Amino acid sequence: MKVEINECPKCNEIGSPHKKMVRNNYGKEYEYLYFAHFVKRDGNKTKIRWCYIENLNKKEQEDN
Numbered sequence: 001m002k003v004e005i006n007e008c009p010k011c012n013e014i015g016s017p018h019k020k021m022v023r024n025n026y027g028k029e030y031e032y033l034y035f036a037h038f039v040k041r042d043g044n045k046t047k048i049r050w051c052y053i054e055n056l057n058k059k060e061q062e063d064n
Contacts (some may be wrong), residue, residue, distance in 0.1 A: 008035040010051045019056070031056040 008015045015035040022030050033053040041047050 006035075008037065008051050008053075010035065010053060011037075013037055015051070017053075 015037040020032045035051040037049040039047045
């Protein structure tokens with residue numbers, strides 16, 4: 001699996017874009033765009049810091 005590496009539009013740091021699907025209490029699905037930043041920790045551990053970019057469902061509604 002190849003991971004796409006880009007610059008985050010929110011914090012301008014290097015990261016990889018990810019789409020996340022979330023379902024609310026009524027069963028409606030929403031898709032969000034996040035950027036994952038991999039931060040080195042003590043020893044060999046790596047922490048992932050997430051930046052929320054946008055709700056992709058709102059973008060689709062605005063286009064229609």
